[in-house]
Amino acid sequence: MAELLHLTEGPLWEAARGIGTYEMSTRGRTLHEEGFIHCSLPHQLPAVAEALYGPGSRPGAVEQDLVVLVIDPDRLTAPVRYEPGEPGGEDFPHIYGPLPVDAVVDVRPWLPGGGARA
Template sequence: MTEQLLHLTEKPLWDAARCAGMYEMSTRGRTLREEGFIHCSLLHQLPAVARALYGPDPADLVVLVIDGERLGSPVRFEAMKPGGEEFPHIYGPIPVDAVVEVRPFGAHTAGQGGEAP
């Protein structure tokens, strides 16, 4: 089984994407258009990403669980620097129907389920 693609975002941004039909934020404060791809993580990478982007006590964050087969855009695993850890990057917008689950960040790290998209 392939590891799930995960994207950490603020709940209001996900709510807006649900209305628009597409999610187009790359990372905190940067859009897909600005960055060229959407930053994602694997499960073991998520806590460090949350700390780096949102500090030691992130609030109002959700984790989008993405089905890569529903994307319609390429996914590439790339490192920020040569020999560094590789992270999944989605080279296009995320259709809301590719998000198969939405979990509050705290519940996600505890391995609990969450709301439907």
């Protein structure tokens, strides 16, 4: 399976590390509210970052607090479903349950301009 990526705010990831699971779905929405955790494949991440965290989307926030969680789907306990982001659109991976922190195999800072440092 391909690695899954999830873009999030660094402090949210640090909080999850302290409790053992990550339960944010997307910017400002929890797993409980959304029903799943939004993820991306590597080629999808730049557009997702621009849509959710681009200029003007987070007044007062700094880009340096964003991180990319690299998720090994084989370590997940919840199912992953590929579903369109909008009707007729491209399929995105969705995790239907909490993300165990040990399923995250790497954490990369999201760089301004749309890249993650390896």
